Amino acid sequence: MVPAGGAAGFIALWWLAVLLRLADPVLLPSPLETFNDTAKSFTQGPLLHDLWRTVTRTVLSFLVACAIGVPLGLLLGAKESIYRAVEFVVDFFRSTPASALFPLFLILFGVGEGTKIAVAAFGAALVILFNAAYGVMNARRTRLLAARVMGASPLRVVFDVMLWEAMPQILVGMRSGVSLALVIVVVAEMFIGSTDGLGQRVIVAQSLFESGLMYGVIFVAGALGYLLNLTFLLLEKRFIHWAGK
Amino acid sequence: MNAISPREAALSVRGLRKAFGGVPVYDGFALDVKRGDILAIFGPNGCGKSTLINMAAGLLPADAGEILYDGRTVDEVRIGYVFQNYREALFPWRRAAENIRYPLRRMGLKRAEIERRLEALAADFRVRFDLNAYPYSLSGGQQQLVSIMRALAVEPEVLFLDEPFSALDYETTLSLRTLLQQVLKARKTTTILVSHDLEESIVLADRILMLTRRPTLVADDIAVDLAWPREAATLSAPDFIAIKARCLDVFTRAVAGA
Numbered sequence: 001m002v003p004a005g006g007a008a009g010f011i012a013l014w015w016l017a018v019l020l021r022l023a024d025p026v027l028l029p030s031p032l033e034t035f036n037d038t039a040k041s042f043t044q045g046p047l048l049h050d051l052w053r054t055v056t057r058t059v060l061s062f063l064v065a066c067a068i069g070v071p072l073g074l075l076l077g078a079k080e081s082i083y084r085a086v087e088f089v090v091d092f093f094r095s096t097p098a099s100a101l102f103p104l105f106l107i108l109f110g111v112g113e114g115t116k117i118a119v120a121a122f123g124a125a126l127v128i129l130f131n132a133a134y135g136v137m138n139a140r141r142t143r144l145l146a147a148r149v150m151g152a153s154p155l156r157v158v159f160d161v162m163l164w165e166a167m168p169q170i171l172v173g174m175r176s177g178v179s180l181a182l183v184i185v186v187v188a189e190m191f192i193g194s195t196d197g198l199g200q201r202v203i204v205a206q207s208l209f210e211s212g213l214m215y216g217v218i219f220v221a222g223a224l225g226y227l228l229n230l231t232f233l234l235l236e237k238r239f240i241h242w243a244g245k
Numbered sequence: 246m247n248a249i250s251p252r253e254a255a256l257s258v259r260g261l262r263k264a265f266g267g268v269p270v271y272d273g274f275a276l277d278v279k280r281g282d283i284l285a286i287f288g289p290n291g292c293g294k295s296t297l298i299n300m301a302a303g304l305l306p307a308d309a310g311e312i313l314y315d316g317r318t319v320d321e322v323r324i325g326y327v328f329q330n331y332r333e334a335l336f337p338w339r340r341a342a343e344n345i346r347y348p349l350r351r352m353g354l355k356r357a358e359i360e361r362r363l364e365a366l367a368a369d370f371r372v373r374f375d376l377n378a379y380p381y382s383l384s385g386g387q388q389q390l391v392s393i394m395r396a397l398a399v400e401p402e403v404l405f406l407d408e409p410f411s412a413l414d415y416e417t418t419l420s421l422r423t424l425l426q427q428v429l430k431a432r433k434t435t436t437i438l439v440s441h442d443l444e445e446s447i448v449l450a451d452r453i454l455m456l457t458r459r460p461t462l463v464a465d466d467i468a469v470d471l472a473w474p475r476e477a478a479t480l481s482a483p484d485f486i487a488i489k490a491r492c493l494d495v496f497t498r499a500v501a502g503a
Contacts, residue, residue: 142333145304149326150348150399160347164338242337245381 029212038216047201047213051220054198057185058228061117062178065124069177070170072125073132078162083133090130098123098184102192116188123184124177131173135166168240175232182225198224254315255280255435256301256403261310263296269460270296274310276454276463278403281433283426285446287492288456288464289500294439297461298405301437302326314402323352325396325404329411331389335380341391342376348399366394369428386417393425397434404429406438410445422449423476430473443496447488448475455492457499464499467491 011031017023018030029037041047076083098119105122109115139162147161189199198221205214236243251257254277261274270293278284286294299305301312303319304326314322328334335344342363349359367376370390380388389409396404410418426449429436440446446453447469455465471484479485 140333142328142330143336146326146328146334146336149302149304149324150395151323151351156351161336164336167338242379242381245337 026209027211029215034212034215034219037210037212038220041201041213041216045213046196047217047220050196050198050201050217051224053196054182054185054189054221055224057113057116057120057189057197058178058182058224061120061181061185062124062174064117064121065128065177065181066174068121069125069128069173070132073129073170073173074136074158074162074166076129077133077136077139077166078158080137083137090126090133093122094126094130098180099187102188106192111193115192116185116194119188120181120184124181127180128170128173128177131169131176132166135169135173136162138169139165168236168243171232171236171240175229175236178228178232179225182221182228186221249277249279253279255282256437257311257313258301259311259313261297261300261312262308263293263300263305264308271307271310272460274461278435278437279451280435282451283429283436283438283449285438285440285450285453286456287440287443287446287453287496288461289458289496290441292456292458293461294456295407298326298407298437298439301403302405322402323399325399325401327389327392327396327404327406327409329408331380331385331392331412334392335388335395337380340377340379341383341387344380344391345376345395345398348395352399362398362400366398369431370394370424384417385413386421389413390421390424393421397428397432400432402435404434404436406436406440408440409438411441418445419477423474425449427474443489443492444480447471447485447492448479453488453492455495455499465491465495467495 014031018025018028022028038047076086101119101122102115105115105119109118143161143165144157147157152160185197186199186202188194189197190203194200198217202214202217202221205211205217256276256278258274258276261271261276262269263271274297286297288294296305300307301319302324312319314324335341336347339347345363345366346359349362354362363376366372370393372390372394374383374387376391380391383391389412393406393409410421413421422445428434438446438449440449450469453465453467453469454463455467456462457464467488469488471479471482471488
């Protein structure tokens with residue numbers, strides 16, 4: 001109930017600002033107008049399609065990021081000497097704003113779907129890789145030894161122990177990774193030859209002074225990010241039932 | 246201690262050498278453990294008790310020397326190992342029963358045989374808690390019991406116990422070690438116990454190996470000729486007290502003789 005109260009308070013303040021004419025009505029439409037414009041764009045306009053495109057791109061880049069980040073992270077974590085050697089490079093690119101890499105990826109992948117997904121996947125993969133590697137490096141030594149004593153081959157130890165030991169950290173990496181992927185996809189939709197997606201919709205709405213729709217799309221993007229985060233939090237709770245016990 | 250003939254030895258250690266950072270812990274160490282015996286290893290802190298069983302279990306390489314199980318290396322035999330910290334040794338993502346089945350699956354046993362062994366162990370240890378529970382929902386004693394069952398499931402040629410009761414309360418320790426001695430003696434499992442509890446070592450062992458400070462040598466090798474099963478009354482029996490006094494005396498000299 002408390003979060004709902006906070007949201008209601010936010011909308012009340014917004015409405016108050018509109019009633020008091022604190023800003024030009026063209027720049028700050030009322031919540032009702034925003035809602036109506038957004039609902040209309042959902043039912044009659046392209047917003048549903050835009051949402052779908054953004055979700056697809058985010059999920060696709062997240063899947064690519066997992067396919068690269070998880071196995072590579074496990075491998076690097078298992079061989080700590082290798083990880084120490086590449087740690088700086090991983091850390092460096094993890095800290096580099098992915099948006100700064102757009103021009104490079106444009107050269108590599110051209111103008112199109114591939115570039116958006118590749119940049120987002122690149123950013124998310126590094127986060128996931130980093131977390132997976134740390135998860136493995138912090139695996140309980142006793143459990144690895146226990147598996148060895150019970151006759152598990154080195155490959156078995158990786159899949160039966162290391163992967164599970166790293167799982168809580170991998171899911172943390174996935175949660176940050178999917179959020180980052182969404183951020184990059186939305187920015188890419190704004191600037192890398194797009195005709196659809198939430199990023200494209202928000203910048204088009206802005207340039208056409210459809211500010212009701214612009215705010216609406218921002219909230220839709222926010223809700224999407226929030227839901228993705230929540231999904232992974234619930235997954236962590238559900239799936240990593242042994243964590244902290 | 247009577248000499249152990251090669252045919253009787255489940256485990257033979259010869260010329261063992263191990264140094265950490267240039268400081269020798271073992272330098273020409275030898276040991277024979279008779280099949281079916283429970284051997285307790287007792288000594289001052291840092292004398293390398295755990296190091297010895299870790300080398301024997303193949304978890305730590307020796308610098309030199311040989312450790313053979315009836316002529317075979319550790320890779321060629323089945324062993325069991327119970328770690329001190331059950332919380333970090335069990336797999337919390339697997340149910341208790343799945344933890345016990347794990348080494349049996351690694352051996353490639355048939356499902357029916359795996360279940361037979363699991364049920365036999367549950368009966369031997371009179372398990373009354375739910376083996377389908379996850380380890381973290383069990384008590385410390387139950388978790389360590391699951392660890393012991395997991396180690397015994399493979400029917401090991403030698404079972405290693407590394408301070409198995411040190412994280413448990415006294416009441417739990419008493420009941421668990423009563424159960425353990427019954428099962429080990431019934432199954433005739435050769436066992437090496439590392440403990441820092443003298444009473445526990447004497448109660449559980451056929452033989453106690455007293456070690457010195459490093460470089461580690463055998464300070465004394467004491468046969469424990471107390472009748473089985475050993476119960477609460479054993480702890481106040483004159484024989485028990487005599488052995489304990491001898492051990493304490495050796496221990497004090499071993500520590501002082503550094």
